[in-house]
Amino acid sequence: xxxxxxxxxxxxxxxxxxxxxxxxxxxxxxxxxxxxxxxxxxxxxxxxxxxxxxxxxxxxxx
Numbered sequence: 001x002x003x004x005x006x007x008x009x010x011x012x013x014x015x016x017x018x019x020x021x022x023x024x025x026x027x028x029x030x031x032x033x034x035x036x037x038x039x040x041x042x043x044x045x046x047x048x049x050x051x052x053x054x055x056x057x058x059x060x061x062x
Contacts, residue, residue, distance in 0.1 A: 003019050
């Protein structure tokens with residue numbers, strides 16, 4: 001898993017995270033961990049106005 005956090009250059013209150021997983025099973029396992037469940041259920045609502053999940057596939061160039 002690779003994890004990156006980015007902040008908008010237009011609005012410092014807007015941040016987004018990029019998480020890379022080896023495969024779908026790794027992502028599914030991650031969502032089942034107690035710390036992720038706790039964050040989504042208890043912490044995210046206090047910190048996040050609009051949480052969106054978007055999925056992408058990496059394109060390797062070169």
